[in-house]
Amino acid sequence: MTITAQPANLFSSIHDLVRMAFPGYELGEGRTDREEGHIDLALVEIDGRLAADGAICLDGKTTTASQFYELSQNSSLKYWARVFIYRLICRHLGQNFNPYGILTGVRPLKIVHRWLDEGWDPQVIKRNLKEQYLLTDSKADLLVETARNNHPFLLSRQAARKQLSLYIGIPFCPSRCHYCSFPGAVLKDYQQDMEPYINALLLEMNQVGDYLSAAGWQVQSIYLGGGTPTVLTDNHLQRIFEVLYHKYISPATEEITMEAGRPDTLSPGRMRKLRQAGVTRICINPQTMNDDTLRRVGRRHSADLVIAAVAWARTAGIKHINMDLIAGLPGEEGKQIEKSVLQVLQLHPDNITVHTLAVKRGSLLAATGGKAHNPDVTAVVEEGVGICDRLIRLAGYHPYYLYRQKYMRAGLENTGYTKPGCACRFNIQMMEERQTIVGLGGGASSKFVNPSDWTLTVLHNPKDPGSYIKAVERLSARKVDKLRALN
Secondary structure: OEEEEEOOOHHHHHHHHHHHHOOOOOOEEOOOOOOOEEEEEEEEEEOOEEEEEEEEEEOOEEEEEEEEEEOOOOOOHHHHHHHHHHHHHHHHHOOOOOOOOOOOOOOOHHHHHHHHHOOOOHHHHHHHHHHHOOOOHHHHHHHHHHHHHHHHHOOOHHHHOOEEEEEEEEOEEOOOOOOOOOOOEEOOOHHHHHHHHHHHHHHHHHHHHHHHHHHOOEEEEEEEEEOOHHHOOHHHHHHHHHHHHHHOOOOOOOEEEEEOOOHHHOOHHHHHHHHHHOOOEEEOOOEOOOHHHHHHOOOOOOHHHHHHHHHHHHHHOOOEEEEEEEEOOOOOOHHHHHHHHHHHHHOOOOEEEEEEOEOOOOOHHHHOOOOOOOHHHHHHHHHHHHHHHHHHHHOOOEEEEEEOOOOEHHHOOEEEEEOOOOOOHHHHHHHHOOOEEEEEEOOOEEEEEEOOOOEEEEEEOOOOHHHHHHHHHHHHHHHHHHHHHHO
8 A cells, every 4th residue: 555645754754643543554555556545635725724635545535535624833734744645544344444543652641641740630531541542432541541650650850860770681582473573582492592582681780780779779660571581490589589688679679570471381389489588479371261263373381370370479479470361362252251251350369461463474373364454353352351341440440550452452551450458569660661670681671761851861772682682781881871870
């Protein structure tokens, strides 16, 4: 599909909305002789007003529209282009393809937090979300509710100058799930693959930790993610935690979370080791409690193993348990999703995160046609997310963090729910970007937040383990430079 925009710079302004509406198409700029479809957009200023004209020609159907808009100091050409093209696409498809209106970013809550900081009334915020950004009533309600729930956890400017959080990435998995696009390594030869990686990680941890200790930074939360960090041996986990306790953990550290997304990497002994190491929160992620689906998407565990893993964690004394579910997995409809959420609720986790399946480039699911636009799939996903929300709320949980991703089905979101008093601090700080996050290891991202205006600088470590190992000294030095600049 091609897009012709006038002025030409509007292509980048509307590209993400078009991609969201037509995920099965490659998008190009300008017309070609051979094309599956095209979109035309032209905006012209005439006597202080903006004239918009556009057309969508696709699958033998043509939809056109023209509209005048009043220009003001609070609107821009880019804004009205997005409003116009969003409404044109909705008309062409015969449905609302994005319940978040013209918002396509990962962190829609940041807008709400900005208004809450300024003292806006929640009802005014909801109205603004609907009128300015074209959100549906239900999504405006969800954003305001979630933001109000996690706003008290955001740091003040003064606290953000002293406290940060830490992410440690282990980019290895025992196998690759079909919906996963993360380019981390499938672990084949542990000694050959992991030993050099751990040596590089410990080097980075030591160098960055030396600066944090010297500069007086306090670590509020620690998250070990991946990949699947529970593929590590006890010896390697011990070496990591020795550095953590020596250079990062202090009385200011409120939580230590271990991602254990693959129950097939767990055991009663491993749970005891994690508790002894100081892990206070563990993420046991079934994604679904239907064994047929687990096999279909390449997961090497059963629902029974998930149940056993939760029992092992409780017996070991790990304080908090988080569990993830995915709505939109191949072959699942409302009754299968309802079964999964009811079984998870019977395990009484402290947090439940409901993900909407995002079929990303590079995943096996995308390669087999999982990105194609399908109204029936959209309806199933919407139903599944609605079932999860209703049942989880009835069980006494409330939404406390939310984010979106590219290629999410039905244009929905990932929502984390928590029991009262059990919110994961790291999830909030990572999503709301009001605290510096230092990311160490392959695939880890660091976010250096300036509390004066909440702007941030992002650094990414290479996702490929080999590339990370080669560059680790340069990477750690860059992080120290960025931290020094904040001070």
